Amino acid sequence: xxxxxxxxxxxxxxxxxxxxxxxxxxxxxxxxxEHWFRCQWQATPPPFYASVDLRNAGFKLAPVDxxxxxxxxxxxxxxxxxxxxxxxxxxxxxxxxxxERVLLIPENHTRNLFYLxxxxxxxxxxxxxxxxxxxxxxxxxxxxxTRFDLPSGQHLMQEPLQRQGxxxxxxxxxxxxxxxxxxxSAGRPEILEGLEQxxxxxxxxxxxxxRKSMHxxxxxxxxxxLASLLELDAWSIDPEFRKCDQIDFMKKSGMDCLVxxxxxxxxxxxxxxxxxxxxxxxxxxxxxxxxxxxMGIMMVKDGEELRDLxxxxxxxxxxxxxxxxxxDVFIQEGVFTFETVDNAVAEPxxxxxxxxxxxxxxxxxxDRSDEENLNAPGMHFTPLAFAQNCNLPDPEGQPxxxxxxxxxxxVIARLAxxxxxxxxxxxxxxxxF
Amino acid sequence: xxxxxxxxxxxxxxxxxxxxxxxxxxxxxxxxxEHWFRCQWQATPPPFYASVDLRNAGFKLAPVDxxxxxxxxxxxxxxxxxxxxxxxxxxxxxxxxxxERVLLIPENHTRNLFYLxxxxxxxxxxxxxxxxxxxxxxxxxxxxxTRFDLPSGQHLMQEPLQRQGxxxxxxxxxxxxxxxxxxxSAGRPEILEGLEQxxxxxxxxxxxxxRKSMHxxxxxxxxxxLASLLELDAWSIDPEFRKCDQIDFMKKSGMDCLVxxxxxxxxxxxxxxxxxxxxxxxxxxxxxxxxxxxMGIMMVKDGEELRDLxxxxxxxxxxxxxxxxxxDVFIQEGVFTFETVDNAVAEPxxxxxxxxxxxxxxxxxxDRSDEENLNAPGMHFTPLAFAQNCNLPDPEGQPxxxxxxxxxxxVIARLAxxxxxxxxxxxxxxxxF
Numbered sequence: 001x002x003x004x005x006x007x008x009x010x011x012x013x014x015x016x017x018x019x020x021x022x023x024x025x026x027x028x029x030x031x032x033x034e035h036w037f038r039c040q041w042q043a044t045p046p047p048f049y050a051s052v053d054l055r056n057a058g059f060k061l062a063p064v065d066x067x068x069x070x071x072x073x074x075x076x077x078x079x080x081x082x083x084x085x086x087x088x089x090x091x092x093x094x095x096x097x098x099x100e101r102v103l104l105i106p107e108n109h110t111r112n113l114f115y116l117x118x119x120x121x122x123x124x125x126x127x128x129x130x131x132x133x134x135x136x137x138x139x140x141x142x143x144x145x146t147r148f149d150l151p152s153g154q155h156l157m158q159e160p161l162q163r164q165g166x167x168x169x170x171x172x173x174x175x176x177x178x179x180x181x182x183x184x185s186a187g188r189p190e191i192l193e194g195l196e197q198x199x200x201x202x203x204x205x206x207x208x209x210x211r212k213s214m215h216x217x218x219x220x221x222x223x224x225x226l227a228s229l230l231e232l233d234a235w236s237i238d239p240e241f242r243k244c245d246q247i248d249f250m251k252k253s254g255m256d257c258l259v260x261x262x263x264x265x266x267x268x269x270x271x272x273x274x275x276x277x278x279x280x281x282x283x284x285x286x287x288x289x290x291x292x293x294x295m296g297i298m299m300v301k302d303g304e305e306l307r308d309l310x311x312x313x314x315x316x317x318x319x320x321x322x323x324x325x326x327x328d329v330f331i332q333e334g335v336f337t338f339e340t341v342d343n344a345v346a347e348p349x350x351x352x353x354x355x356x357x358x359x360x361x362x363x364x365x366x367d368r369s370d371e372e373n374l375n376a377p378g379m380h381f382t383p384l385a386f387a388q389n390c391n392l393p394d395p396e397g398q399p400x401x402x403x404x405x406x407x408x409x410x411v412i413a414r415l416a417x418x419x420x421x422x423x424x425x426x427x428x429x430x431x432x433f
Numbered sequence: 434x435x436x437x438x439x440x441x442x443x444x445x446x447x448x449x450x451x452x453x454x455x456x457x458x459x460x461x462x463x464x465x466x467e468h469w470f471r472c473q474w475q476a477t478p479p480p481f482y483a484s485v486d487l488r489n490a491g492f493k494l495a496p497v498d499x500x501x502x503x504x505x506x507x508x509x510x511x512x513x514x515x516x517x518x519x520x521x522x523x524x525x526x527x528x529x530x531x532x533e534r535v536l537l538i539p540e541n542h543t544r545n546l547f548y549l550x551x552x553x554x555x556x557x558x559x560x561x562x563x564x565x566x567x568x569x570x571x572x573x574x575x576x577x578x579t580r581f582d583l584p585s586g587q588h589l590m591q592e593p594l595q596r597q598g599x600x601x602x603x604x605x606x607x608x609x610x611x612x613x614x615x616x617x618s619a620g621r622p623e624i625l626e627g628l629e630q631x632x633x634x635x636x637x638x639x640x641x642x643x644r645k646s647m648h649x650x651x652x653x654x655x656x657x658x659l660a661s662l663l664e665l666d667a668w669s670i671d672p673e674f675r676k677c678d679q680i681d682f683m684k685k686s687g688m689d690c691l692v693x694x695x696x697x698x699x700x701x702x703x704x705x706x707x708x709x710x711x712x713x714x715x716x717x718x719x720x721x722x723x724x725x726x727x728m729g730i731m732m733v734k735d736g737e738e739l740r741d742l743x744x745x746x747x748x749x750x751x752x753x754x755x756x757x758x759x760x761d762v763f764i765q766e767g768v769f770t771f772e773t774v775d776n777a778v779a780e781p782x783x784x785x786x787x788x789x790x791x792x793x794x795x796x797x798x799x800d801r802s803d804e805e806n807l808n809a810p811g812m813h814f815t816p817l818a819f820a821q822n823c824n825l826p827d828p829e830g831q832p833x834x835x836x837x838x839x840x841x842x843x844v845i846a847r848l849a850x851x852x853x854x855x856x857x858x859x860x861x862x863x864x865x866f
Contacts, residue, residue: 030560030561030563031533031560031563031564031565032563033563034522034562034563034564035531035532035533035563037563038522038525038526038530038531038532038563039530039531041526041530042526042530042531079512080515082513082516083515083516083519086516086519086520086523086789087519089467089471089788089789090519090523092471093471093474093475097471097472097474097475098468098471098472098475099468099471100464100468127463127464128463129467130463130464130465130466130467130468130470130471131464131467132464355522356519356522
């Protein structure tokens with residue numbers, strides 16, 4: 001395994017003072033935090049997996065996006081693969097210890113070889129946990145068993161999905177469980193409806209039903225609970241947000257709602273900045289309430305800016321992945337990124353399987369300011385794997401030592417995971433399918 | 434964390450041919466093996482922890498001792514601590530997710546600072562899993578809260594055990610679970626009898642009731658199951674054994690039984706060696722059926738040797754740890770150690786928490802031949818931590834590559850763990866206390 005490429009990243013934060021307090025509080029209350037999480041997982045089991053994008057502004061450490069169909073497992077530090085395997089085994093033990101055959105259903109990006117490296121890595125991790133795994137594609141490009149040669153020198157086989165009655169599989173392979181690595185941005189495929197095999201994460205977790213505003217409403221509730229346990233202002237871990245629906249960027253309809261909510265959000269942030277003595281200018285991030293991949297995302301410092309978008313900007317905001325139209329819009333407090341690696345801004349992404357943090361990496365981009373969203377279209381980030389895991393705080397170290405910073409990351413990422421678990425449970429309870 | 438001291442050990446095996454076949458079979462059947470283990474843990478939950486001493490003779494890979502109260506956690510590679518924490522959390526989740534307070538009850542070796550480093554490491558791992566932990570001592574040397582300064586520069590606090598009714602604790606600390614790191618060689622202490630708090634591992638797992646012959650009888654049964662799954666001769670993973678009771682080495686009574694059983698065991702090994710074309714001279718290891726720490730252990734190549742023991746040798750065989758008298762004797766096939774590190778024989782020890790392999794190390798000793806037991810009185814072994822874990826086989830590597838050798842070690846160690854789980858379940862079912 002390469003080791004030099006997974007060295008400890010050199011981190012700097014512009015404002016370490018207040019974060020010290022946040023991290024110190026987490027270290028001090030570590031036993032209570034872990035106990036709290038255990039009770040959460042008893043009440044609501046975690047999703048199969050998730051990744052959480054965090055922003056670390058020094059005075060604030062918060063999630064900005066929670067992905068229920070994470071890609072990027074190939075970017076994790078191989079030292080943590082044993083943790084991934086162990087976490088997969090925990091999931092299997094809880095769900096169905098007799099499980100033998102799993103079908104992995106990836107995104108249709110058959111030409112994105114880096115994405116396919118992620119699929120291969122996931123497949124290998126599932127196999128290491130003792131499962132038989134096939135990759136079954138929804139893509140029209142995969143009409144027969146197809147070999148994809150990858151940059152790593154390995155290859156991935158994808159096979160066409162076949163449905164027989166209420167079961168799905170690939171030729172000669174009848175899986176007992178379906179694992180989605182496809183966020184259903186293009187809608188719920190007919191072939192996956194009404195199956196007798198369990199699907200993880202469930203179809204309701206896809207973007208045809210999921211809403212960021214719903215996730216962050218659940219996050220608000222869990223952040224309050226944890227903040228009360230930690231005896232700190234919940235705002236220091238919870239981003240402000242609002243939502244608007246029935247927006248049509250192309251027809252410029254619904255703009256009043258958008259401008260008003262953006263300005264309300266900015267005012268709320270401004271009040272909090274004043275309270276905490278923060279002198280930066282607040283901004284919000286406007287993005288699709290349903291969707292991913294950073295298309296349809298913009299930074300706004302004044303709601304009126306939204307009235308003056310040119311055609312190109314409006315087109316960009318109006319569509320997300322797979323050409324889906326944006327009508328529900330999510331307005332989120334912009335959290336500055338104060339972490340840098342070699343003078344480039346760095347955004348931590350934490351990966352979880354079952355209830356376990358299994359690693360993470362920094363998205364590092366040299367050409368962006370610390371306010372900009374790093375997960376943007378055409379973005380070429382450098383993944384810098386965390387050198388250490390997030391579950392090993394060192395109470396004798398300084399709060400901003402790497403292991404302790406990573407512990408804090410793991411706590412906030414798992415908090416978003418609790419929110420996602422509650423969100424999925426609520427959707428499964430209330431949606432008619 | 435030190436890294437140079439945890440480098441990959443340079444391993445050589447004198448006979449790699451047949452072991453290739455064994456390891457290749459395990460890699461080939463990995464999914465079935467993991468599935469089989471999952472089903473075992475459903476039927477019989479694993480003990481809280483265990484360590485297993487293995488011998489790797491090239492043509493045979495087998496456990497020779499299974500310790501239910503393992504010391505030596507301080508010898509594991511710190512890279513694997515996250516796995517330890519995750520495994521402890523799995524145990525808690527299964528046993529009692531609301532668990533907050535654990536009392537760790539160590540051996541009475543208050544002057545063995547290396548043992549106390551192990552206790553501190555265990556305590557820290559439990560704390561990292563989110564538990565409040567105190568160390569409560571059975572030793573008369575600990576009459577008040579006592580600080581032990583350790584070679585690592587850290588310190589361990591031990592407190593006197595206090596009993597109130599059917600609960601035990603330390604001053605101001607009322608634990609919900611007791612974790613034994615004391616093998617009860619001196620018998621079951623009165624203060625631990627009839628408690629309402631659960632004790633892990635259970636008291637019946639101590640040497641006042643446990644017998645190696647019973648463990649290896651269970652091991653024989655599970656080894657047969659796995660060997661049938663792997664389609665190989667169970668002998669290649671299962672050491673021959675016999676037992677004798679009512680032996681008194683000092684009075685030389687019971688020697689006929691001993692000589693006869695030693696010779697029967699040697700004959701059985703000889704027949705297997707002939708069948709497999711192995712030209713080494715067979716030997717057996719004679720040890721106490723109840724006990725640990727390598728006192729009362731000897732190598733025998735002919736049963737008649739046992740009639741000619743001198744007084745010193747008989748005294749050595751007659752007692753084990755804490756001065757307990759040996760009357761039940763266990764006769765075990767000697768498995769050669771072909772692994773060497775820098776020309777010294779190396780004995781792998783694999784550590785497990787819950788059902789998870791969490792690391793291991795080699796006992797390395799330069800002054801012993803490959804037939805001798807490395808865990809002997811006064812032994813000064815060098816622990817050489819495994820650089821890689823045992824759950825990450827590399828199907829594209831050679832079978833004797835480190836990851837694959839370690840996977841085989843993990844399989845055989847977990848096989849002994851299944852045997853230990855069945856053994857404990859049977860004792861809890863059949864013993865009247």
